[in-house]
Amino acid sequence: MIAQRLLRPDLAAIEVYQPIVPFEVLAERLGRPIGDIVKLDANENPYGPPPGALAALAAGRHYHIYPDPDANGLRQAISRYTGAPASCLLAGMGADELIDLVLRAVLMPGDVVINCPPSFGMYPFSTAVNGGRTVAVPRRADFGLDAAGIAAAVAAEPRAKVLFVCSPNNPDGSVVDDATLRRLLALPLLVVLDEAYIDFAEAEGFSSRLSWVAEHDNLVVLRTFSKLAGLAGLRVGYGAFPDWLLPHLWKIKQPYNVNVAAAVAAVAALEDGDWLRDKVGRLVAERERLARELAAFGFLQPYPSRSNFVLLRVVGRPALALKRALEEEGVLVRHFDKPGVDNCIRVSAGRPQDTDRLLAALRAIIAREASHE
Template identity: 55%
Template sequence: MEIEALIRPDLAALEPYTPIVPFEALSARLGLPVERIIKLDANENPYGPAPGVREALARYPFYAIYPDPDQTELRAAISGYIGQPTERIICGNGSDEIIDLLMRLFVAPGEAVVEAPPTFGMYSFNTGVVGGRLVQVPRDEAFGVDVEAIAAAVEASRAKLIFLPSPNNPDGSLLPRAAVERLLELPAVLVVDEAYAEFSGQSVADLVGQAPNLVVLRTFSKWAGLAGLRIGYGLVPEPIIRHLWKIKPPYNINMAAHVAALASLAAVDELLANVRRIIAERERVFAALAAMPQVRVYPSAANFLLVRLRNGDGRAVKQALEQRGILIRHYNKPGLQDCIRISIGTPTHNDALLEALSDLLQN
């Protein structure tokens, strides 16, 4: 029997998601100890979790017991942080899981999902997994979205979901509030992915509940340094969230993530001080890159910078930096081949990156 013939043909043909190389494997490949690697490739937080997180994780006594499927305590704590009622909050195994749940809830095979590339890869990935049809409305040269083109695409394709991050990954540009308000007039659900909102100081979370079709996604991965523990959440109006609860895996939030998120919310001031450090570094690195004639750097409201190499390919620069123990991201996608994305690290990390990059570009 040909087992592969039993697999859904659309999934058998799906492009695999490009996995990241685990830290330990990379350390072995480069012959460098983990402490010597400067990891600026995945928009993680260089300061890590709040100190209270490690203590809370060590102290928690009930790891043998399943977590609360209703996430009651966690949702109450998030409500205090974000200013939305618990009834509009649902937590996921990273905000990635909320993207997946929204796709499953709304998109039947063949139905359309709209995104504006270049953008975060999970929207196209999850559209593929549910057999949806991806409708792409490209951004302009400065990565701005064409709101009326999106509106036209939604009408023409009868799309059910629109995914737009603010700030956008990979460039860090913001979605103007007026654009959100215009897109909410459409007969589709608008998902504003605010994974990096703490770095931008701008949010439309306050609009959730006022419009029936706005969902906002947030995460603890970036500002709170919990990317490895997987905890994010959606702010979702009641008529939608009722159905999301029905399809959510009951124990999707593991107890370690739950404990760590609560401890982070008890240390918001410390964590936001780290966010301010990262923002200050982003502006310093931006200025240093802007002074390099060989590159163009784009303004960013997130914890990373997109850099276009005026005459060079991103892959070569990525590989040369990797040899020096510095990891950054490069792109194979159309329009981005000559681009690299640099996550903001500590001042020491950023100095090492700037020095290595300037050295490479001059030689």
């Protein structure tokens, strides 16, 4: 068979990553117009890009020219926004590309990546695609990292090379504290700190560790415009990398990885700092309202979150059935049924009217159940 002869045998064993169902497909399946669907399943920013970014996109005149391979203008803008020197920054087609790029640079087939589930699914996925082996050190029941367990796994795995730490963690929203992070950085591997949601935690006084990259030669920090700036559809993220790694990432990345539109929108978005901060504040407030109002139903138990979503354990009923019933009402949430997040749903913070729709849908579901009893 041709596949057996030509295909990498380890690819057959890779679990398919389940991305979200496209908006249009779902709208058609549910028989509703797109505008009627409340999308709280992928931690997107419902406010969309800042007006300045939309204006810059409309005014752009160079979409027929290949992008700057060095993304100089974007990296300068990120440098001004974060305070990190542009020389340590690399932009990518979303943080997703940078997760893959780091693994491509460091993994030899069979090398080990430590993952701390429940966490972001792209870490084990990209590890497998790059021929690595994931060793899981599960988080504790409160979603805190098991630092001793991680150290033991590193000691037991001479081929351990990378540790992924997501803070705030997707899907629960917990943050890693300084002491734990320092302890992990003392281990002999590369720590990739994924700060995709850090802007929401920063609004509540937690700090980004982007500046730590200058002091730790085994730390990478990744960030994205998807959540902060409503640019998930344009795919743009960035990272700060240590000196020894960065030149090799430059060497192996696709030359035109950040497209012209993404760079135009991202630069303009960063100029609209007040707008971004205002929306982050609104989303954090809405997350708190969500947690409070959902808890009042009695069968939903929220976990504390520092991000733009809230994880809820569903008690006394199947979470999957609840997710599906909400979908029928035009409200999308994410369902989990893995160790540590069994029978859970994750709800992204939306606009106040999105929360209103979710609450109304839940009331409708309960009323329907009561009328069938």
